Amino acid sequence: MPIYFDNAATSHPKPPSVIRAVRRALTETNANPGRSGHSAAIEAGRTVLDAREKLAALMDAEDPMNVVHCFNCTDALNLAIKGSLHVGDHVVTTWLEHNAVLRVLSALEQRRRISLTMVPPRPDGFVDPDDIRAALTCQTALIVCTHASNVTGAIQPVAAIGQVARAAGVRYLIDGAQALGGMPVDVKALNCDLYAFPGHKSLLGPQGTGGLYIAPEIRLETLREGGTGTDSHSLAQPDALPERYESGTVNLPGIAGLAAGCDYVAPRLSQIMMHERELTQALLEGLSAMDCVTVYSPAQESGRAGIVSFNVADRPSSQIADALDRQGIAVRGGLHCAPEAHRFLGTLNRGAVRASLGHTNTFDEVEAFLTAVRGML
Numbered sequence: 551m552p553i554y555f556d557n558a559a560t561s562h563p564k565p566p567s568v569i570r571a572v573r574r575a576l577t578e579t580n581a582n583p584g585r586s587g588h589s590a591a592i593e594a595g596r597t598v599l600d601a602r603e604k605l606a607a608l609m610d611a612e613d614p615m616n617v618v619h620c621f622n623c624t625d626a627l628n629l630a631i632k633g634s635l636h637v638g639d640h641v642v643t644t645w646l647e648h649n650a651v652l653r654v655l656s657a658l659e660q661r662r663r664i665s666l667t668m669v670p671p672r673p674d675g676f677v678d679p680d681d682i683r684a685a686l687t688c689q690t691a692l693i694v695c696t697h698a699s700n701v702t703g704a705i706q707p708v709a710a711i712g713q714v715a716r717a718a719g720v721r722y723l724i725d726g727a728q729a730l731g732g733m734p735v736d737v738k739a740l741n742c743d744l745y746a747f748p749g750h751k752s753l754l755g756p757q758g759t760g761g762l763y764i765a766p767e768i769r770l771e772t773l774r775e776g777g778t779g780t781d782s783h784s785l786a787q788p789d790a791l792p793e794r795y796e797s798g799t800v801n802l803p804g805i806a807g808l809a810a811g812c813d814y815v816a817p818r819l820s821q822i823m824m825h826e827r828e829l830t831q832a833l834l835e836g837l838s839a840m841d842c843v844t845v846y847s848p849a850q851e852s853g854r855a856g857i858v859s860f861n862v863a864d865r866p867s868s869q870i871a872d873a874l875d876r877q878g879i880a881v882r883g884g885l886h887c888a889p890e891a892h893r894f895l896g897t898l899n900r901g902a903v904r905a906s907l908g909h910t911n912t913f914d915e916v917e918a919f920l921t922a923v924r925g926m927l
């Protein structure tokens with residue numbers, strides 16, 4: 551396998567315990583959780599609950615039942631956004647959002663269901679909570695902000711924005727795609743009502759996993775209705791969590807792997823965070839020292855996730871990414887599904903090369919990467 555610096559897209563490699571858990575779910579405990587009453591189905595149901603408990607613990611959620619399984623972070627964001635909004639509502643979000651937020655909101659805006667205000671970051675790449683406050687109107691029903699930018703890695707002041715939301719009585723959704731599993735998350739301290747996350751990035755689970763934390767007092771409209779294995783006599787979708795939002799057969803092998811990913815990450819979180827921070831610092835220093843390289847990630851160590859975006863001279867980012875690929879280094883070039891972030895950085899035309907680090911990357915790999923980039927100058 552090449553040097554893998556594309557962990558912001560999906561993490562690699564997955565721990566052996568994750569792979570074992572997926573295999574076990576497909577072989578030894580393969581049954582439909584929450585449906586039939588036989589032992590294998592009960593065991594499968596236990597796996598789903600176990601993952602929920604582990605995710606809730608990682609986020610400091612009050613009750614595991616407030617964490618619902620989704621199929622990825624986009625799925626969770628769709629549920630949180632569409633399940634929250636009504637015709638005439640106003641939404642405040644930021645230029646740093648991924649299309650998993652922006653396209654959902656933009657589609658609602660185009661259908662004239664909602665109005666939207668997008669707040670730019672300050673020149674340093676961080677959103678100012680005062681700018682969020684200033685954008686609120688008496689119609690504002692939702693604030694959406696990313697925890698960390700998937701383009702620059704800049705960790706946003708999500709707790710302070712949460713205070714703005716609380717004071718204004720506005721529902722608050724955080725996109726945790728680049729955060730949960732890579733840094734501490736406490737949904738209560740963040741003052742958020744909804745926290746969406748993928749299972750396949752820093753939580754080291756398989757693709758096709760993710761979830762949404764829903765605060766106890768929040769009730770969302772459902773996007774999907776169907777069988778839940780509960781209240782089967784009734785045609786009405788159940789009100790109880792988590793089944794209200796989990797119609798149909800869940801991704802048992804994925805969820806089993808995600809539970810193992812949580813087991814791997816939880817006891818090592820500070821260690822993983824420190825390691826990724828040190829690698830990111832080395833990467834950033836190495837790139838910043840090169841003439842003709844423009845780095846877009848914030849300078850301060852505590853203000854960023856393990857993501858470094860850059861460009862080389864005036865060359866297209868995809869050309870650099872392809873050249874690195876030919877040398878056995880996997881990064882992502884082009885636009886990173888966050889058009890307004892690229893507009894802010896002035897990289898809408900050529901995108902940026904994104905190197906995103908994971909728990910198994912090494913300083914030797916960072917050195918090899920820097921040597922490869924130097925060779926392109």
Ligand SMILES: Cc1ncc(COP(=O)(O)O)c(C=O)c1O
Nearest residue numbers: 622623624648650700725727748
């Ligand atoms: C900030 C951000 N939000 C949302 C998503 C969507 O995540 P998923 O691919 O799990 O749907 C991503 C994916 O990279 C992301 O970086």
